[in-house]
Amino acid sequence: MGELANCPKCNALFVQTQFRTVCDACYKLxxxxxxxxxxxxxxxxxxxxxLHEVVEATEVDQELILKFIRQGRIQLSNFPNLGYPCEKCGKVIREERLCESCKKDIHKQLDQIEQEQLISERNRVQEGKTTYYSQSPKK
Incomplete structure (x- = not known):
């Protein structure tokens, strides 16, 4: 079941569902x-x-065309020069949400954080150990 929301375009009240994010009037538009x-x-x-050529020729807002692509209504496999921007850097991509370089960067950062956590865990374990020294009676 949907929840009551205001339309982001015209501010009208409507029932928002997983498939509809705008009111009926805006949906028809x-x-x-x-x-x-x-x-x-x-x-x-x-x-x-x-993409910019489609926007110019149809006079449809770029964000709306990108919404159609993300919803899967426009299949990029049929249109070789069409793409959408990476959510991190803005580079034009054709699948998923991030480009390869941004994915690698995020993985690298995650690996670095993991290594830092391992080092801090190792240091914590070593702090808990106490070293005892004995004195030799031969002095």
Missing amino acids: EEKKYEIVYQFLRKRENRKAM
Whole structure:
């Protein structure tokens, strides 16, 4: 079941679900814009269009086109030059949420944190040990 929310576009009250994030009126408007974008991309000569070219030709907001792509309504496999920005650095990608270099950077940071935790754990264990020295009676 959905929850009551305000539409982010027109501020109208509506029941928000997993699939609908805008009110009915804005949803219908988005559907019309989707049809415009889809009709543009279906033409053979437009299949190799880049994102900015689609925005210019259809006059549909870039964020809305990116929403269609993220929802899977526009399949990037059919459009070789279309992509969306990496959520960390903004580089154009075609799958997932992060580019390869950002993924590697995050993994590197996680490995570094893990190593620091191991070192601090080792130091804590060594602090708990007490070393006793004995004196030789031959002095």
